[in-house]
Amino acid sequence: MPTSLVSVTIFVLLVLPGIALELLRQRSRPGRADSVFVETARVLLGGAAVTVGTLLPLGLIRTAAPAVMLNPRQLWIEPRYVADHLWLTLWSLVLFLLVSLTLAALCYALLPAPGLAGNVHMESAWVFTFNRLPQRLYDQQDASSPGFGIRTQLQVELTDGTAYLGVRDTYSADAALVDRELVLAPPLHVRRAEGPFEPLEPGWQRIIVPASQIRSIMVRFTRGAPSATASQLRGRRTTRFLAALVTDPQRLAVILGLEILIPLALGIFLRQL
Known part of the structure; x- marks a missing residue:
């Protein structure tokens, strides 16, 4: 797999959770004009923190059930790894996005801006x-x-x-x-x-x-x-349901647990066949 494509993929996977966390964070803080540097640094730092938190359970899944997660070492050194394991690669990317976005929402729900109750809508x-x-x-x-x-x-x-x-x-x-x-x-x-x-x-x-x-x-x-x-x-009820979901830590924790336990159980089951 070309190194440039891997680098772009890693960068996108790092940035997306940070963007999601920043968009959620802006819902509960007064609007202010931050500099591009501050906004970019916040997205990158938030994305890096969420990515590290995501890789920990995914590494556990890879160790206990390698059949349901791609091999990062082979992905990096074998040019045809993606072509030979296309569905496994796509599934691993989808699982990473699901876990990382859920974790970002959970961080937002557990760590609200101090002194700010409710949502702040950037509108007139x-x-x-x-x-x-x-x-x-x-x-x-x-x-x-x-x-x-x-x-x-x-x-x-x-x-x-x-x-x-x-x-x-x-x-x-x-x-x-x-x-x-x-x-x-x-x-x-x-x-x-x-x-x-x-x-x-x-x-x-x-x-x-x-x-x-x-x-x-x-x-x-x-x-x-x-x-x-x-x-x-x-x-608009679907939008309101999702807005309420991202502020409920218990539901988010249950969803995050299912996103980790289901692939883990599936991988263990396939290894025993």
């Missing part, structure tokens, strides 16, 4: 209010009835005193706050200066409001036609 109040909060309210309600959804009604006050009332349709979340735009859908109402709200003339379908002109936004959630469909809301 728009994303939290228009996406996460409706999802939370949706989960707290009975979603069994057909057509169930959360409707987000907004009252947008502009800097010139004008106000618009409508249902939140969409908004630009990936742009800088001053460059964002908010789109309101019917039923639409407008208030000029200090007058009362009046419905817009029939035919108007959307109002696009630039964030630079917004003074304040009042938000009300009601049960009705969904601003995000029920299928879209349910589709």
